[in-house]
Amino acid sequence: MEAEEFDIFEHELVPVHILLTKEERAKLLKMLKKKPWQLPWIRASDPAARAIGARPGDVVKIIRKSRTAGEIVVYRYVVPG
Amino acid sequence: MMAFRLGSPPRYYIKSIKFGVLSPEMVRKMSVVSLTVPDTYDEDGSPMPFGLMDRRMGTLEPGQRCETCDGRSGECPGHFGHIELALPVIHVGFTKHIYNALRATCSKCGRITLSDEVIEKKRRLLEYIKRTGNYLRETGFYEKVIKEAAKATKCPHCGAKKDKVKLEKPTTFYLVDERNKPIKHLSPKDVREWLEKIPDGDVRLIGFDPEVARPEWMVITVLPVPPISVRPSITLESGERSEDDLTHKLGDIVRTNEKLKSTIEAGSPQMIIDEHWNLLQYHISTYFDNELAGISPAVHRSGRPLKTLAQRLKGKDGRFRNNLSGKRVDFSARTVISPDPYISINEVGVPVEVAKILTVPEPVTEHNIDALRQLVINGPEKYPGANYIIRPDGRAVDLRFVRDREAMAERLGPGYIVERHLMDGDLVLFNRQPSLHRMSMMAHHVKVLPYKTFRINPIVCPPYNADFDGDEMNLHVPQSKEAWAEMKIIMRVQEQMLTPRYGGVIVGALHDYISSAYLLTRRQTKLDRFKAALILGMANYKGPLEKSEYTGKELFSLVLPKVDYEGEALMDIDPEDRKVVIKEGKLISGVIDHNAIGDQKSKTLLHKIILQEGAEKGREFLDNLSWMLLMFLDMYGFTMGLDEEDLPEDAKKEIKKVIDRHIKKVNEYIQMYREGKLEREPGATLEETLEQKIISELNMARDESGKIAERYFLPNNSVLITAKTGARGKMLNLTQMTACIGQQTIRGERIRRGYLNRTLPHFKPGDLGAEARGFIKSNYKEGLRPTEFFFHAMSGREGLVDTAVRTSQSGYMQRRLINALLDLHVEYDGTVQSAEGFIIQYLYGEDGIDPTRSVGGDPVDFDEIERRVLKEIEVKASA
Numbered sequence: 003m004e005a006e007e008f009d010i011f012e013h014e015l016v017p018v019h020i021l022l023t024k025e026e027r028a029k030l031l032k033m034l035k036k037k038p039w040q041l042p043w044i045r046a047s048d049p050a051a052r053a054i055g056a057r058p059g060d061v062v063k064i065i066r067k068s069r070t071a072g073e074i075v076v077y078r079y080v081v082p083g
Numbered sequence: 084m085m086a087f088r089l090g091s092p093p094r095y096y097i098k099s100i101k102f103g104v105l106s107p108e109m110v111r112k113m114s115v116v117s118l119t120v121p122d123t124y125d126e127d128g129s130p131m132p133f134g135l136m137d138r139r140m141g142t143l144e145p146g147q148r149c150e151t152c153d154g155r156s157g158e159c160p161g162h163f164g165h166i167e168l169a170l171p172v173i174h175v176g177f178t179k180h181i182y183n184a185l186r187a188t189c190s191k192c193g194r195i196t197l198s199d200e201v202i203e204k205k206r207r208l209l210e211y212i213k214r215t216g217n218y219l220r221e222t223g224f225y226e227k228v229i230k231e232a233a234k235a236t237k238c239p240h241c242g243a244k245k246d247k248v249k250l251e252k253p254t255t256f257y258l259v260d261e262r263n264k265p266i267k268h269l270s271p272k273d274v275r276e277w278l279e280k281i282p283d284g285d286v287r288l289i290g291f292d293p294e295v296a297r298p299e300w301m302v303i304t305v306l307p308v309p310p311i312s313v314r315p316s317i318t319l320e321s322g323e324r325s326e327d328d329l330t331h332k333l334g335d336i337v338r339t340n341e342k343l344k345s346t347i348e349a350g351s352p353q354m355i356i357d358e359h360w361n362l363l364q365y366h367i368s369t370y371f372d373n374e375l376a377g378i379s380p381a382v383h384r385s386g387r388p389l390k391t392l393a394q395r396l397k398g399k400d401g402r403f404r405n406n407l408s409g410k411r412v413d414f415s416a417r418t419v420i421s422p423d424p425y426i427s428i429n430e431v432g433v434p435v436e437v438a439k440i441l442t443v444p445e446p447v448t449e450h451n452i453d454a455l456r457q458l459v460i461n462g463p464e465k466y467p468g469a470n471y472i473i474r475p476d477g478r479a480v481d482l483r484f485v486r487d488r489e490a491m492a493e494r495l496g497p498g499y500i501v502e503r504h505l506m507d508g509d510l511v512l513f514n515r516q517p518s519l520h521r522m523s524m525m526a527h528h529v530k531v532l533p534y535k536t537f538r539i540n541p542i543v544c545p546p547y548n549a550d551f552d553g554d555e556m557n558l559h560v561p562q563s564k565e566a567w568a569e570m571k572i573i574m575r576v577q578e579q580m581l582t583p584r585y586g587g588v589i590v591g592a593l594h595d596y597i598s599s600a601y602l603l604t605r606r607q608t609k610l611d612r613f614k615a616a617l618i619l620g621m622a623n624y625k626g627p628l629e630k631s632e633y634t635g636k637e638l639f640s641l642v643l644p645k646v647d648y649e650g651e652a653l654m655d656i657d658p659e660d661r662k663v664v665i666k667e668g669k670l671i672s673g674v675i676d677h678n679a680i681g682d683q684k685s686k687t688l689l690h691k692i693i694l695q696e697g698a699e700k701g702r703e704f705l706d707n708l709s710w711m712l713l714m715f716l717d718m719y720g721f722t723m724g725l726d727e728e729d730l731p732e733d734a735k736k737e738i739k740k741v742i743d744r745h746i747k748k749v750n751e752y753i754q755m756y757r758e759g760k761l762e763r764e765p766g767a768t769l770e771e772t773l774e775q776k777i778i779s780e781l782n783m784a785r786d787e788s789g790k791i792a793e794r795y796f797l798p799n800n801s802v803l804i805t806a807k808t809g810a811r812g813k814m815l816n817l818t819q820m821t822a823c824i825g826q827q828t829i830r831g832e833r834i835r836r837g838y839l840n841r842t843l844p845h846f847k848p849g850d851l852g853a854e855a856r857g858f859i860k861s862n863y864k865e866g867l868r869p870t871e872f873f874f875h876a877m878s879g880r881e882g883l884v885d886t887a888v889r890t891s892q893s894g895y896m897q898r899r900l901i902n903a904l905l906d907l908h909v910e911y912d913g914t915v916q917s918a919e920g921f922i923i924q925y926l927y928g929e930d931g932i933d934p935t936r937s938v939g940g941d942p943v944d945f946d947e948i949e950r951r952v953l954k955e956i957e958v959k960a961s962a
Binding site: 034036037039040041042066068070071074075076077 | 219922929940
């Protein structure tokens, strides 16, 4: 099977990954008063990161489902690897 | 012992700390003497000049003055000396760094073996990394440069051939060829000369800061000798002197060094010199670390390994874990604990002897001056008294040595502080190790009592995980008003009744209280006015007694706050009393047992009271209820006898029949297995299938015989009551006592250990039957057969060993976890961050929920809200 044919986001255990734009990224970092590498990391080779075309240096927004909180939004900094 | 006082504010703040390596010049500069004599004292006991105890390095004995600073023993901080080494030696602590520096550079010109262009590029990259302050990348950068440079086979700067360097642990370096064969041994002198050649600019690219740490400084030419105060000698009672381990080691170093010096001067052959040189290297290596891999530790005459520098710092008894992370404290006490159910769960019983030693600083005001005067007059011997007075000028007066305490008391006035004995109502911290969760350390109000143990209410045993088989606990007396306030608001037992672990109560009624609650609140219980008064008196009931006869449920309702509750009782002895209904603080139906007021449970009546009425009301309820139940149980006379575990002959026969039937079934399975007729279960081998079938068959035998036994118990059977109400024990325990103990296991399997193909010589080899593999048909009451007894002991021993292993393993796991999570904190913006500012979670727990206030882990109790809303509608509709 071709790798492209399979959309991992269709699986219910894979949370939504969204690539932040430059402006969104800057806004987020300013709000948190953080350097990008102080965010949690995600590898560029992570299947979900690859699927949305994230490159090292980007920030990814992940929306996860939670039994207790409904939805939780987290941000991850894409690192090489 | 002194109370905290403000000094002048600090004038400087530490912005950063930089670590470096001592240079030989630095060592000589800070030294006051160069040691050449390997001895400590001469015949008449005075320190040898230029010896290990030279007076210039400071003094120990009082009265003597330091020859360097003229200070007395308390004033002189001690001064360093040094040893000029005849030949350099490798510093064991830096072998890895030396190895890296050698590997990355050329032996001839000292440059990093990368081309100029690459070096320039790397330099710029490093500058950029340093500017951005990402130190994680910085360490990675150095590693990469070293790795790349080490690949070179020829120096791009001078063209010299580059050989690989090999480090032979602990301190020997070789040049090796491609096949890892040694070409040349590098002596410490060679290493040092090589390292000296590396230019400052290149050194920076492999992680050194040449200002404070030139690589050649890691090869020692001058050894600093710590002051005498770092390695004090002790005088034994016999007047004999005993030197510190470090002094011994330094003596070895000086001796070998002098020997080496004279060998060189005498022009001895290189082999002899090398021998002494190696010995010097050994002594200096073990001086730093006596537990090095690959070399034997230096030992004392008695054979005990010496405690050298690294051993002073490392491990549980090292400087860090023993003296810096953990310190001994003042104002603390430790003794055995024993139970006292008649004190509040908020209280702790403190022996008078302890109360007379622990003190609380009380500032004198016009309001308390008379009381404090009396305490001062009583002095340190008579309780309640005082041990110290701190005068307005800050001087402490020890009341033990004040002759006229009455005059002293007269002199008191505002500005004085009296350190009075611990008294009833003072707040103290109480702790039992291991302190695994926050409830391991709670604040209690002091209650001074006679005798010599700390007393706690048995209800607070679960949070501390304490029992009274010899447990000891620690008590601390905080010394500031701020501390008292914090303790009162967040640390008192009543504030810690809810646990963050599973969102329920951790304290609650246990054992006798549960049985008593059941006996009190079941339908048939009725009490006359006199008995009701006794019970209610214990429960601090202040209201009127209107009726001449009370039911147990009515009495229980009198201590209950006004709450609504619906639940199910744990017991099923009386089905009509199972449904527990409480309306506006009145117990309408149902019995109270572990499901309503038990410990370590959520969504119970007690839990609801604490959540709705607050911790204060909850504690009051638990206190009063427990006293009431205690009184009731005393009057009732709850007891149990051996004959309660007897079964009638009919029952015994019935049980035997059931067990025989199941054992027959087991034998049938074995027969089928032997004949190859047994069907294999999916995912299991044939043998595993057989085992599974046998185990489930035998478990059925045990459970069914238990059910039979249960049918024959009277509803008033005491053991049955404790098991069914959740007071103590399970039905399984009762089954094992009366009917059948069941299968014994080792590692979750039937027992098969022992002889070849059999467990014991009592059985035939290859016997797979129930009895031969650890099934116990007997019960505890009637006793076990010898083979059964042995299997039982095997299983019991496994349980014991398991607990021992588990506690030590989980203890270490906990330690590692704590050290890893130590610096995590919730920032003001709600994120969880580490000390370096890394974001761990964007919201605490990724849901922002305080599990303490959750209901069984859920943030909101929807059932409860539904019930409340429905009730409101009902009330409105009827109005």
